[in-house]
Amino acid sequence: MKRREFLTLLGGAALVDPRAALAQTPGRIYHLGTLTPVAPMTDGSPFGKIVVKALAERGYAIGQNLTWDARGSMGDVAKIPVMLDELKARGVDAIIVIGYRTALAAKPTGIPTIGANGIGDPVETKLIDSLAHPGGNITGISDVAATLTTKRLQLLKEMTPNLKKVAMLWNRDDLGMTLRYEASAKTAQAIGITVQALGVREPDDFNDAFSVMNQDMPDAILMVADALTNLNRKRVFDFAAAKKLPAIYEYDFLVRDGGLMSYGPDLTESFERAAALVDRIFKGSKPADLPFEQPTRYPFVLNLKTAKATGLEIPPRLLALADEVIE
Numbered sequence: 001m002k003r004r005e006f007l008t009l010l011g012g013a014a015l016v017d018p019r020a021a022l023a024q025t026p027g028r029i030y031h032l033g034t035l036t037p038v039a040p041m042t043d044g045s046p047f048g049k050i051v052v053k054a055l056a057e058r059g060y061a062i063g064q065n066l067t068w069d070a071r072g073s074m075g076d077v078a079k080i081p082v083m084l085d086e087l088k089a090r091g092v093d094a095i096i097v098i099g100y101r102t103a104l105a106a107k108p109t110g111i112p113t114i115g116a117n118g119i120g121d122p123v124e125t126k127l128i129d130s131l132a133h134p135g136g137n138i139t140g141i142s143d144v145a146a147t148l149t150t151k152r153l154q155l156l157k158e159m160t161p162n163l164k165k166v167a168m169l170w171n172r173d174d175l176g177m178t179l180r181y182e183a184s185a186k187t188a189q190a191i192g193i194t195v196q197a198l199g200v201r202e203p204d205d206f207n208d209a210f211s212v213m214n215q216d217m218p219d220a221i222l223m224v225a226d227a228l229t230n231l232n233r234k235r236v237f238d239f240a241a242a243k244k245l246p247a248i249y250e251y252d253f254l255v256r257d258g259g260l261m262s263y264g265p266d267l268t269e270s271f272e273r274a275a276a277l278v279d280r281i282f283k284g285s286k287p288a289d290l291p292f293e294q295p296t297r298y299p300f301v302l303n304l305k306t307a308k309a310t311g312l313e314i315p316p317r318l319l320a321l322a323d324e325v326i327e
Helices: 003-011 046-056 077-089 100-109 145-159 175-190 205-215 227-231 233-242 252-256 267-282 304-310 316-321
Strands: 030-036 066-072 094-098 113-117 138-140 165-171 194-200 220-223 247-249 261-263 300-303 324-326
Touching: 030 046, 030 077, 030 100, 046 066, 046 267, 066 077, 077 100, 094 100, 094 267, 100 113, 100 138, 100 175, 113 267, 138 267, 145 175, 145 220, 145 247, 145 261, 145 316, 165 175, 165 205, 165 227, 175 194, 194 205, 205 233, 220 233, 227 233, 233 247, 233 304, 252 261, 252 300, 252 324, 300 304, 300 316, 304 324
Parallel strands: 030 066, 030 094, 094 113, 113 138, 165 194, 165 220, 220 247, 247 261, 300 324
Antiparallel strands: 261 300
8 A cells, every 4th residue: 555545544524425326226225334443445445446346356336336424433432423423324245344343333233343453352342242243233254452562572673672561552542452451461471571551531631641652761661553543654654763772563554655664464465355254245145144254374574665764774684574674
């Protein structure tokens, strides 16, 4: 995903309503909604384009047999239930959502819901009954935070061999991300790394987090991604650069936008598989019977331009491990 495209995802807002054009189209028309805690995921946004392409391969086309209703709360959690009510009133057959709190709000609506990413551990948060048998109206894509954290910490140690303390930033008001942080912290402590816990609830809290780090400087930063941390990502990038701290993120779009490095699920794959789940729901399957899926691709992406601008030297071995190097 290119930086320009990601900024469009965060900064744009649009609603596609082609139903009038479809009024004369014979046959079944399927209605898909999308809901994110940032900007709307329209059919022209980076993630939306992935879904549109994957659905086209399965016989769906906007303006022919598919409509697309996009909503995004731009970081305002209070708007999410209202937007869900709007989507339900419009009779969507399914919705694709991003983020744990978005999925949680969708649970009581009964709308067939596919969590594409940022859901956290849906069993631990009681979002679903089990990965194999979700049991309600929600299915989707999830991953294992502890396993991924082990790899992320290994990569940080390759960057900083004397790594002893990691600052972890996360949204403490998001249960999914809090559990993700806790799993990450346990993994770090198990291998002898001290965790500097920096939970934030609102944008102003980042100043406090930076103040804590200034008083007790960590050796590196790990940021747990959700709407709050993603919307404030530039502040984290700038602090890490000013202090010459290596930082690792969960998704590659954060690295394309200026972060140093990332290790996490391939979001192209995640949204393609979300589209496949939409297709199954359109064809009559119930989310309760569709197992949660695990990503299969986890690219390590490194931004060499950021490293040079920050004055960090990337060890040759770390460069060799990268699936993609941004120069």
